[in-house]
Amino acid sequence: MNIETHVLKGNGRIPNSRLPVLIYRQVFDMPPPEMEDLFRDNEWPTDWHSSFGMYPRHHFHSDTHELIAVTRGTLVGRFGGPEGVSVTMTKGDFVVIPAGVGHFGESITADLRLTGAFPIGHAIHDFRLGYVEEYARMVDRSQRVAIPALDPLQGAAGPLPQIWHDALGGRH
Template sequence: MEHFDTDDVRTYMLDDDGRIPNNPTFPLLVYPGAIPTGDDPVGFCKSRLGDNGWAGTWVNGVFDYHHYHSNTHEFLGVVAGRAKLALGGPEGVELEVEAGDAVVLPAGTGHKRLESSSDFRVVGAYPGGQSYDMNTGAPDERPEVVDNIRRVGPPDKDPLFGDAGPLVDIWGSV
């Protein structure tokens, strides 16, 4: 698991739909099967995230309404169960995720749980332990959130793979 092929990562550039801004610079990243699903996937995630400067970790699900954070990127590591997520808002993409998958949401990327198994759980974190804001696409959130999103640069390290991970390779070339 020390090496994860960047070719396995799926990327999605999501457009601003007028409600959910998404990110004009960085694509959404999906790492299928990047997290070992053995004895302690939560411990694995927390250890890797901590080693790579992603902090503020939490374990829970994903809200069942569209929301996004304009001031930080977010890591979601699926440690149990499966779910269908709406990513990028109502006009974005619907993706199935399952235990072992990881998703990196660039600042501004909408996310919502559409359905899930009863045991669905994710480990979440933010680069540098950044405190996040909560936005839902209300008209009064703009233009401040759009300005916030543009100011959020790439993290120094990939959340799971550090200096040589897919995030560094993909976002570093943008």
């Protein structure tokens, strides 16, 4: 399995995270309902669908990690804020965005279809645009979000929990 990792540092507005953004490349080739069943079985239930891409302004969630899967078309997203990394994702790719990491939809193809999911028990309750006066509080809040026990694709045997625990120096 090919997983790209990007560690993005805070910038005084967007906390980003010590946990890397994980981009799973070409990991599913199944109809969206089967993919959603797999995510659900691994405690990442689907929460939303979109053909409009990611929100078109830099934002983050301080209270949850987020998964975005491309089920059709192509998405160019930027992670980490304006100075962050631009990533092109196509059908069969998905990204797991740690709490606090900025994300923004730069461009899409006309046939785009996305599916979004959150670890079980979580959803977006906190949609932040990166105001300076709340930065320290948002860094602290996003660092408190627990690492999921299961990888969205491979469950307990999958790489996500280990990669993120390793990023914290092996702390569980």
